Amino acid sequence: MISLTKLIHGKGTISDAVKYRERDPYLVPSDYVRFTETRRPVVFWNVTNKCNLSCVHCYIDAGPSPLGNQLSLDEGKSFIADLAEMKIPLLMFTGGEPILRDDFWQLVHYAGSRGLKVALSTNGTLITKETAQRIKRLGLEYVGVSLDGVAEKTHDTFRNQPGSFVKAVQGVRNCVEAGLKCGIRMTAAKSNYRETIHLIDFATRLRVPRFCLYWLVPSGRGAQLYTKQKLEHEEAAWILDLLYKKAIESDPEEVEILTVDAPQDGIYVLTRLEKENPQEYENALKLLEFTGGACSAGDRVANVNPEGNIFPCQFAQLPELRIGNIREKKFSEIWNDRSNSVLSVFREKVNRLKGKCKECLYKSLCQGGCRIRAYVEYGDFWADDPFCPYNFKMSML
Numbered sequence: 001m002i003s004l005t006k007l008i009h010g011k012g013t014i015s016d017a018v019k020y021r022e023r024d025p026y027l028v029p030s031d032y033v034r035f036t037e038t039r040r041p042v043v044f045w046n047v048t049n050k051c052n053l054s055c056v057h058c059y060i061d062a063g064p065s066p067l068g069n070q071l072s073l074d075e076g077k078s079f080i081a082d083l084a085e086m087k088i089p090l091l092m093f094t095g096g097e098p099i100l101r102d103d104f105w106q107l108v109h110y111a112g113s114r115g116l117k118v119a120l121s122t123n124g125t126l127i128t129k130e131t132a133q134r135i136k137r138l139g140l141e142y143v144g145v146s147l148d149g150v151a152e153k154t155h156d157t158f159r160n161q162p163g164s165f166v167k168a169v170q171g172v173r174n175c176v177e178a179g180l181k182c183g184i185r186m187t188a189a190k191s192n193y194r195e196t197i198h199l200i201d202f203a204t205r206l207r208v209p210r211f212c213l214y215w216l217v218p219s220g221r222g223a224q225l226y227t228k229q230k231l232e233h234e235e236a237a238w239i240l241d242l243l244y245k246k247a248i249e250s251d252p253e254e255v256e257i258l259t260v261d262a263p264q265d266g267i268y269v270l271t272r273l274e275k276e277n278p279q280e281y282e283n284a285l286k287l288l289e290f291t292g293g294a295c296s297a298g299d300r301v302a303n304v305n306p307e308g309n310i311f312p313c314q315f316a317q318l319p320e321l322r323i324g325n326i327r328e329k330k331f332s333e334i335w336n337d338r339s340n341s342v343l344s345v346f347r348e349k350v351n352r353l354k355g356k357c358k359e360c361l362y363k364s365l366c367q368g369g370c371r372i373r374a375y376v377e378y379g380d381f382w383a384d385d386p387f388c389p390y391n392f393k394m395s396m397l
Contacts, residue, residue, distance in 0.1 A: 010283025183210030298346030
């Protein structure tokens with residue numbers, strides 16, 4: 001995750017980042033966890049693969065029925081207790097649609113009772129005023145709602161459900177009204193990327209303090225969409241330029257603009273600032289150095305699927321990247337096992353890069369981009385990230 005806002009307005013961020021740098025991530029505000037030295041993972045838990053929608057880009061291939069062997073309530077509580085003892089900085093409940101899990105509220109309450117910071121990733125369609133108030137009472141840190149355009153047709157087509165846009169927008173309004181910190185998330189593809197500017201403005205009008213753009217990853221059903229609608233480099237550059245300008249123009253106290261699944265976006269900001277604002281360039285460089293590499297898979301980020309399987313990140317749910325299963329051993333034991341073959345390679349991924357990524361001057365700052373795109377494109381986890389504009393430019397020389 002790259003916060004263009006924090007990098008561009010680095011002077012206002014660097015002092016806080018330094019202040020929290022050596023603190024236990026468990027005690028650090030969520031927005032600053034990425035800058036801490038101690039590396040415990042933010043855990044994304046797919047509590048269910050059941051969903052009331054059928055989104056074309058769903059990385060977990062969610063549907064109307066839950067898996068028969070998803071973690072039980074008791075297993076979920078044991079998992080949460082382990083995470084609490086481990087003192088992870090944040091637990092993200094995601095799905096599917098997590099609210100559809102029968103015992104969802106029990107899990108959230110239990111996580112809160114164990115002192116964990118908790119957030120929710122949702123399609124927003126089920127967040128009524130009462131639900132928003134319940135989320136508020138339970139003390140969730142953040143609610144991320146997915147919107148893939150400002151046109152109803154665009155969003156509803158992505159979600160394969162007429163009326164989902166209206167319900168999702170109302171869900172966002174209900175979160176804002178309840179005083180919840182929330183964000184709008186958009187996954188960019190050929191059919192909707194031109195709506196980015198309008199969706200940022202829409203989020204601002206709704207008084208939503210965070211806009212997060214996800215670059216499409218070929219995972220789950222997203223693999224089919226990626227084949228048909230992956231962005232060309234020129235189209236991605238158009239979006240980045242737009243986000244950069246918006247981040248400069250916007251009040252950082254009112255809206256934060258971020259991107260996900262393209263660590264090289266931080267390099268884009270650096271190269272712009274080096275020419276346009278050298279003072280902020282130095283601050284941005286320091287912030288990127290603090291993160292120890294923008295790709296956090298298998299290091300600062302972990303994913304657990306409904307059956308308890310652990311993966312380096314939510315987009316890396318492939319059999320060959322399975323780290324272990326919490327039914328076999330505690331998450332903390334698996335995560336801290338230095339002999340684990342998957343974790344060991346992901347934690348030294350910068351030394352395994354090949355091709356143009358291996359030779360790139362920026363590799364220590366982005367860790368080679370997205371490994372899943374490289375694998376899908378070339379059949380090699382350590383090949384070039386085909387989405388990287390710097391690799392693209394080098395190949396054209």
